[in-house]
Amino acid sequence: MQLTLSQISLLLCLLSCASSFGARYTPDWTSLDSRPLPEWYDEVKFGIFVHWGVFSVPSFGSEWFWWNWKGAYEFEYILFMIKNYPPGFSYADFAPNFHAQFFDPDEWAEIFEASGAKYVVLTSKHHEGFTNWGSPYSWNWNSVDNGPHRDLVGDLGNAIRKRSLHYGLYSSLYEWFNPLYLSDKEAGFKTQDFVAKKAMPELIELVNRYKPDLIWSDGDWEAPDTYWNSTQFLAWLYNDSPVKDVVVTNDRWGKGCYCKHGGYFNCADKFTPGQLPNHKWEKCQSVDTRSWGYRRNMKLTELMDLPSIIKDLVYTVALGGNYLLNVGPTADGVIAPVFEERLRGIGGWLKINGEAIYATKPWRVQAENATVLAWYTSKNTSTVYAIFTSNPMQNTFQLSMPKTSHSTVVTLLGNPEPLKWAPLKTTGLIILLPDLPFSPAEAWTLKLDGVA
Numbered sequence: 468m469q470l471t472l473s474q475i476s477l478l479l480c481l482l483s484c485a486s487s488f489g490a491r492y493t494p495d496w497t498s499l500d501s502r503p504l505p506e507w508y509d510e511v512k513f514g515i516f517v518h519w520g521v522f523s524v525p526s527f528g529s530e531w532f533w534w535n536w537k538g539a540y541e542f543e544y545i546l547f548m549i550k551n552y553p554p555g556f557s558y559a560d561f562a563p564n565f566h567a568q569f570f571d572p573d574e575w576a577e578i579f580e581a582s583g584a585k586y587v588v589l590t591s592k593h594h595e596g597f598t599n600w601g602s603p604y605s606w607n608w609n610s611v612d613n614g615p616h617r618d619l620v621g622d623l624g625n626a627i628r629k630r631s632l633h634y635g636l637y638s639s640l641y642e643w644f645n646p647l648y649l650s651d652k653e654a655g656f657k658t659q660d661f662v663a664k665k666a667m668p669e670l671i672e673l674v675n676r677y678k679p680d681l682i683w684s685d686g687d688w689e690a691p692d693t694y695w696n697s698t699q700f701l702a703w704l705y706n707d708s709p710v711k712d713v714v715v716t717n718d719r720w721g722k723g724c725y726c727k728h729g730g731y732f733n734c735a736d737k738f739t740p741g742q743l744p745n746h747k748w749e750k751c752q753s754v755d756t757r758s759w760g761y762r763r764n765m766k767l768t769e770l771m772d773l774p775s776i777i778k779d780l781v782y783t784v785a786l787g788g789n790y791l792l793n794v795g796p797t798a799d800g801v802i803a804p805v806f807e808e809r810l811r812g813i814g815g816w817l818k819i820n821g822e823a824i825y826a827t828k829p830w831r832v833q834a835e836n837a838t839v840l841a842w843y844t845s846k847n848t849s850t851v852y853a854i855f856t857s858n859p860m861q862n863t864f865q866l867s868m869p870k871t872s873h874s875t876v877v878t879l880l881g882n883p884e885p886l887k888w889a890p891l892k893t894t895g896l897i898i899l900l901p902d903l904p905f906s907p908a909e910a911w912t913l914k915l916d917g918v919a
Contacts, residue, residue: 511585516793530760565614570800572626583817596642635681692721761795823852
């Protein structure tokens, strides 16, 4: 039975307004924004983003291939199609070649775990509208009816959870060329046929079927949250869904919402604040700096190297954020060796330095540059970490901000021996460094116990 918009709204309202134990959230931003963020999210710090879909077949330009070709009519995309595909070839014709024949979810999960990531977010549906599971609201434009003929969302989720990682799902609210969406848009979003028949039923089904720990909403910016029925959905999600106690959401729920409403804030892609924000945030970044989806024509110089990734991670965590690093698999289901190499490199660094990242809090000072740039994180009340991402090329290291005491102990992570140090006149200390061990990430951590 196809529900009408009014029936869906009534159902969400009844579910969110039903009496139960504990706090109830009402479908308005004042109430929804008051919900505490589940603790697991701030503790994990580092996650992997996976952009995978029909766009992985042409694997040219970016995951916005369809729009750039048929929406923006960009010349390089038109020329690419003329040179490589016969006249009349449509975007839908790419889908049967989304084979995913080498997709091994357990292999992916092992790589992600080896990276040190604690959560993984997969694109369940990008702006092209193709769903990576057998959505009953996306007939023949999903991974069960077409292309791989398998439930990619479910298969990866099972493998991820076997390794005790958190599983999140990205979902685009809008779809570039969906006729229902285009009709609503033409009507100035005064009609909601797309929301009633596609967007909202699909999102509810995604939650009920896969029970994600995180929902990464996107594709919201053309219409207000009242068009998307975002507050009704979030009230149901927080009150009565099967993940109500653990689920985390971002801030992309309608035009004007980002950096303002929702769970944690993404703000713009690759958001890079200049100072400590007053709200939990996440930086999403891609190893391929020019695309989130896989590109066959990517160049090594366009990829982040390991030191750049670690600098970005450290900066983000020092400023209270989480770091969500993207890789785009091939249409065959392969994580390119260069991406795997980067991920395993991160994991190697985190094996030594992870205690300065996981479950930390921003310190009273986020960074200083007395010797070389050092970023601070902290645990408890008297443990501080100073992470430096360049070799000082000297055997002493000065930190001007920590207040030492007679019980202060300084170590270099990876080296159990306490380091010799001396206090400076009023605050700070100077540390005698050992020979720094080789670090492919070009980053080291000083641990300071008993400082204020």
